[in-house]
Amino acid sequence: MRLLIIEDEAAVRQQLSDFFSSLKFVIDAAPDGKEGSYYAMEFDYDLAIIDIGLPFKDGITIIKELRAAGKTYPILVLTARGSWQDKVNGLEAGADDYLVKPFHTEELRARANALIRRSTGNASPVLDFDPIKIDTSAKTVTVNNATVELTSYEYNTLEYLALHSGEAISKTVLTEHLYHQDFERDSNVIEVFVGRLRKKLDPDNTIKPIKTVRGQGYRFQLET
Amino acid sequence: MLRAKSLAWRIFFASVILMPILLGFCAFILERAFRASLLTAEKDSLLTHTYSMMAVAEPDDGFLLLPENLTDSRFNDPNSGLYAQVIDDEFGPVWQSISLEISPLNTKIPDNKVEMGNLDLGTARINGEDFFISRFNTVWEIDDQDREYQFCVIHSQKQTNAEIRNYRTTLAIGLIGLALLLILIQAAIIRWGLLPLRRLALDIKQLESGDIENLDDNYPTEILPVTQNINHLLDSESLQRKRYKNTLGDLAHSLKTPLTVIRSILESIKLVPRGAADSPEDLHEGSHASIDEQVERMNNIIMHQLNRATRTKASFQSATPIQPIIERIGQALVKVYKAKNIQFTKDVGKDLEYPAPEDDLMEMLGNLMENAFKYGSSQVYIQASHIDQHLILTIEDDGPGIPENMRSEILERGARVDTSTPGQGIGLAVTTDIVSTYDGGILVKTSHWSGAKFVVTLPY
Numbered sequence: 001m002r003l004l005i006i007e008d009e010a011a012v013r014q015q016l017s018d019f020f021s022s023l024k025f026v027i028d029a030a031p032d033g034k035e036g037s038y039y040a041m042e043f044d045y046d047l048a049i050i051d052i053g054l055p056f057k058d059g060i061t062i063i064k065e066l067r068a069a070g071k072t073y074p075i076l077v078l079t080a081r082g083s084w085q086d087k088v089n090g091l092e093a094g095a096d097d098y099l100v101k102p103f104h105t106e107e108l109r110a111r112a113n114a115l116i117r118r119s120t121g122n123a124s125p126v127l128d129f130d131p132i133k134i135d136t137s138a139k140t141v142t143v144n145n146a147t148v149e150l151t152s153y154e155y156n157t158l159e160y161l162a163l164h165s166g167e168a169i170s171k172t173v174l175t176e177h178l179y180h181q182d183f184e185r186d187s188n189v190i191e192v193f194v195g196r197l198r199k200k201l202d203p204d205n206t207i208k209p210i211k212t213v214r215g216q217g218y219r220f221q222l223e224t
Numbered sequence: 225m226l227r228a229k230s231l232a233w234r235i236f237f238a239s240v241i242l243m244p245i246l247l248g249f250c251a252f253i254l255e256r257a258f259r260a261s262l263l264t265a266e267k268d269s270l271l272t273h274t275y276s277m278m279a280v281a282e283p284d285d286g287f288l289l290l291p292e293n294l295t296d297s298r299f300n301d302p303n304s305g306l307y308a309q310v311i312d313d314e315f316g317p318v319w320q321s322i323s324l325e326i327s328p329l330n331t332k333i334p335d336n337k338v339e340m341g342n343l344d345l346g347t348a349r350i351n352g353e354d355f356f357i358s359r360f361n362t363v364w365e366i367d368d369q370d371r372e373y374q375f376c377v378i379h380s381q382k383q384t385n386a387e388i389r390n391y392r393t394t395l396a397i398g399l400i401g402l403a404l405l406l407i408l409i410q411a412a413i414i415r416w417g418l419l420p421l422r423r424l425a426l427d428i429k430q431l432e433s434g435d436i437e438n439l440d441d442n443y444p445t446e447i448l449p450v451t452q453n454i455n456h457l458l459d460s461e462s463l464q465r466k467r468y469k470n471t472l473g474d475l476a477h478s479l480k481t482p483l484t485v486i487r488s489i490l491e492s493i494k495l496v497p498r499g500a501a502d503s504p505e506d507l508h509e510g511s512h513a514s515i516d517e518q519v520e521r522m523n524n525i526i527m528h529q530l531n532r533a534t535r536t537k538a539s540f541q542s543a544t545p546i547q548p549i550i551e552r553i554g555q556a557l558v559k560v561y562k563a564k565n566i567q568f569t570k571d572v573g574k575d576l577e578y579p580a581p582e583d584d585l586m587e588m589l590g591n592l593m594e595n596a597f598k599y600g601s602s603q604v605y606i607q608a609s610h611i612d613q614h615l616i617l618t619i620e621d622d623g624p625g626i627p628e629n630m631r632s633e634i635l636e637r638g639a640r641v642d643t644s645t646p647g648q649g650i651g652l653a654v655t656t657d658i659v660s661t662y663d664g665g666i667l668v669k670t671s672h673w674s675g676a677k678f679v680v681t682l683p684y
Contacts (some may be wrong), residue, residue, distance in 0.1 A: 064597065082527065083583065083586070083587065084553065084583075084586040084587050084589075084590030084591075085582075085583055087590070088552050088556045088586070088590070089555065089560055090552055091555075091556035092555070092556065093558065096559060096560070097563075098560070102519065102523055104516075109393050114563060118562060217330055221615055
């Protein structure tokens with residue numbers, strides 16, 4: 001998952017970056033409204049966490065501009081004041097949820113996951129593609145109720161494909177949303193992960209959850 | 225430009241424009257009246273001369289004869305400016321005063337027939353000089369024959385004009401003097417009239433320097449509303465200042481307790497020697513939970529005090545419409561709780577208003593509505609109405625509801641917020657605080673979905 005963090009408080013920014021990095025998110029972090037606005041416009045994210053009070057350009061303005069430019073990815077606003085005026089302004093500008101500082105990172109994680117799920121049209125935290133079940137909050141996968149051990153990269157690849165099930169996802173998009181920029185940008189890596197995933201999820205090659213779409217990428221598809 | 229000038233200047237400017245107009249008009253009227261009276265006097269005197277001529281006229285030998293010398297000696301002096309002649313209707317001038325006979329005007333008096341029996345006063349310019357000419361036509365029976373004669377008196381305007389000139393000079397001097405006097409009086413009146421304003425400025429300066437605390441009531445009725453409002457403002461400002469000071473004190477004081485707890489936790493961690501019998505894991509877990517609890521408490525304290533400090537029940541408060549606030553918060557919450565697919569219904573009068581700042585109403589409603597969205601499973605209903613001088617707000621949900629024994633406790637949490645209630649949101653406490661600021665009440669009941677129902681009553 002690719003995540004944008006716009007937060008001027010260095011300690012909070014670092015803490016959020018570390019926290020989401022540990023969850024294998026791909027992070028872009030900006031310390032002010034100008035830089036943040038640039039990132040937000042330039043790239044497609046799975047989620048943006050934007051502080052309301054920012055130097056150069058406030059969070060509300062950035063959100064308004066993003067929505068006006070047709071960016072639809074979910075946005076979570078952080079507010080220090082916590083007044084309803086702030087919350088309502090943020091939501092009216094186009095944010096999808098808010099969190100008042102100080103917050104627990106666990107709470108933030110739950111909200112972030114819910115927003116990402118919601119934005120892809122999945123209401124429940126458990127993605128149920130019989131016989132494959134993906135629990136996005138516990139980050140576990142079961143096939144026929146038997147837990148499958150996955151590395152975090154494998155899990156993230158599967159989760160991304162499953163959240164966008166039915167869509168063909170190109171290797172480039174997968175790379176962008178799943179791996180840090182300093183990661184070897186070799187599409188072979190994706191092929192390796194997908195190959196391993198297929199083997200782990202479907203050792204007998206009977207379910208065939210991930211299909212290769214020629215020239216377009218991969219598509220996760222199972223009857224739900 | 226006019227706006228920038230002083231009040232005194234405005235009044236002065238207006239009167240300086242108005243005064244010449246008024247005085248000029250005055251001068252015009254006075255001059256006209258004086259001229260009219262002079263003319264009347266002239267007419268009278270010419271009529272008198274005519275009558276005295278008639279009195280000495282004697283018919284003789286078919287003609288009317290007058291003595292050569294008239295009693296008024298001016299008629300005998302060519303430089304006197306007073307002349308007379310009698311003109312026969314048929315034969316022309318039959319008699320002339322000596323003054324006229326030897327004057328160059330002699331033949332230059334214009335002929336002019338006038339109506340019988342009336343004195344006609346005309347003017348004429350002869351040899352560069354202005355004259356009044358009175359003519360009186362009369363019929364004289366001489367030898368049983370009616371003959372018509374015109375008695376004509378000519379009087380130079382030199383004297384009259386000199387009198388008018390004199391009068392004008394006097395008038396001008398008088399009016400200019402009056403104008404100057406009026407300006408002086410005006411300036412004095414303005415100074416005196418605006419004296420209270422000057423005093424006000426001085427008093428306000430004294431307020432600034434802290435020499436006095438309030439403006440006295442010793443002001444003219446026009447300024448009294450201003451000074452009273454200033455006093456009002458001062459009072460509420462000092463009240464606010466007092467509240468800020470108290471809040472700051474409370475805040476600092478109440479933050480010390482959790483800080484002390486945190487410090488003692490830190491010290492107890494330090495005191496445990498490495499590899500002690502107590503499991504370090506447990507100790508770590510326990511300290512973490514305690515510190516987290518204290519941080520939560522500090523956060524609640526800050527929110528609570530901040531809310532209390534910034535809220536004032538202003539004495540002049542314009543009414544805030546209720547419906548848009550509910551609409552906005554409702555839309556925002558529907559978005560946040562999209563996944564729950566909450567059915568949000570409201571029954572709020574479009575014209576409903578309440579005299580409180582929008583912020584206060586938003587905090588109050590936001591916290592109650594968020595609770596409903598949070599705890600409700602699929603339904604949130606809000607109703608607002610104006611009953612018996614009260615604004616009644618009802619917020620209902622279809623969640624688990626609040627057990628009866630908990631109801632008063634959750635509302636009282638506001639009062640105990642700085643003592644301790646870890647892990648609980650401060651939202652409801654803020655709402656309770658705001659409601660009590662407006663002398664309102666809040667009740668917890670059971671909604672008709674057997675969920676929670678909050679009823680807020682705010683007096684108008």
